[in-house]
Amino acid sequence: MAPRTTRILLVLGAFLAGLMLCLTAILLITGKTFSPGISQAVAIGGPFRLIDQEGRAVTDQDFKGKPLLVFFGFTHCPDVCPTTLFDVSEILRRLGKDADQVGALFVTVDPARDTPEKLKEYLSSFDPHLRGLTGDEPAIAAIAKAYRVYYKKVPNPGGDYTMDHTAIVYLMDKEGRFVAPFSLKRPPEQAAADLRRHL
């Protein structure tokens, strides 16, 4: 297997293992039968305070009443992030006017390089509804932890670096509760219809 594929599998594996652990812990604590709506809501997401590509302060409260897609990545990402942002843009476009009632967040895991200015420039290639979020290292670490996102700096031989990161699009409901990973492996019309059900 190519090292890149192995890394992606490792990241995915670590995320799923963490998720299972969380859900098991919740089951053990509550002693309740597994109920996705309730248990996963406890496991993923939460309050955050970050800065968007316009330099505005943004918190989770700003999205109350809107379903939310949340994706973590970084602007120097060679493939996964641009592909995902392209797919999400296609879905937002299919939503038409309803896209105003949906939140779509691209949270950087590389705040050292991804300043608001850099995010603004990068996101200009994608749907204007996308909000790019950055912040200081502790704020990014906090939101990543809340979403059970794995990320790690990986040095390149040239002295540069890249980032490994969890590449899941999270669907949060109007109340900010985790619903499910949002699949992009389907036609954008279908994904848009799925999103519309949460409006």
Ligand SMILES: [Cu+2]
């Ligand atoms: Cu990426």
